[in-house]
Amino acid sequence: MPESAGPFQPVEILRLLVEYRVDFILIGGLAATVHGSPFATFDVDVVPRRTPANLERLSEALQALTARVYVSAEETLVFSHDGQSLADVEVWKLSTRFGGLDISFVPSGTAGYSDLAERAERFELGGIGVEVAALEDVIRSKSAAGRERDLLALPALRRLLEIKREHRP
Numbered sequence: 001m002p003e004s005a006g007p008f009q010p011v012e013i014l015r016l017l018v019e020y021r022v023d024f025i026l027i028g029g030l031a032a033t034v035h036g037s038p039f040a041t042f043d044v045d046v047v048p049r050r051t052p053a054n055l056e057r058l059s060e061a062l063q064a065l066t067a068r069v070y071v072s073a074e075e076t077l078v079f080s081h082d083g084q085s086l087a088d089v090e091v092w093k094l095s096t097r098f099g100g101l102d103i104s105f106v107p108s109g110t111a112g113y114s115d116l117a118e119r120a121e122r123f124e125l126g127g128i129g130v131e132v133a134a135l136e137d138v139i140r141s142k143s144a145a146g147r148e149r150d151l152l153a154l155p156a157l158r159r160l161l162e163i164k165r166e167h168r169p
Contacts, residue, residue: 043100109144
């Protein structure tokens with residue numbers, strides 16, 4: 001599902017969010033990949049902290065990303081936004097110049113940012129520090145979402161979690 005004119009560049013999306021000092025936690029397929037999942041993903045999923053100042057920074061970052069509302073592979077829509085208007089919608093499916101970006105304030109099976117922040121782990125991706133949802137929380141969210149692609153990934157993610165637990169000191 002192409003969501004930008006060029007190749008998917010997830011690190012560039014994350015770099016701009018970090019550059020604009022957006023507090024967020026990486027979730028979804030890319031978080032699973034960071035934890036070792038063999039499944040490909042084609043968008044970046046984030047849960048931003050839902051404070052007015054953070055949402056204003058998110059709006060600025062979205063402008064820098066030339067974000068548009070994703071309708072289909074053939075259609076995206078320009079949209080005006082600020083921090084308040086971003087907060088008014090629970091889920092944003094966006095297209096950016098670097099690929100797809102999904103924003104969810106309360107992902108399936110979670111209570112949102114504060115819930116995920118309790119166990120989030122910091123990873124270096126492309127030279128930038130990113131808070132990534134714990135593998136347990138990625139599994140919890142994918143299980144609750146119940147989408148076919150999530151259900152297909154769950155056995156591998158559960159096995160990764162077993163391996164991770166076996167190798168804890």
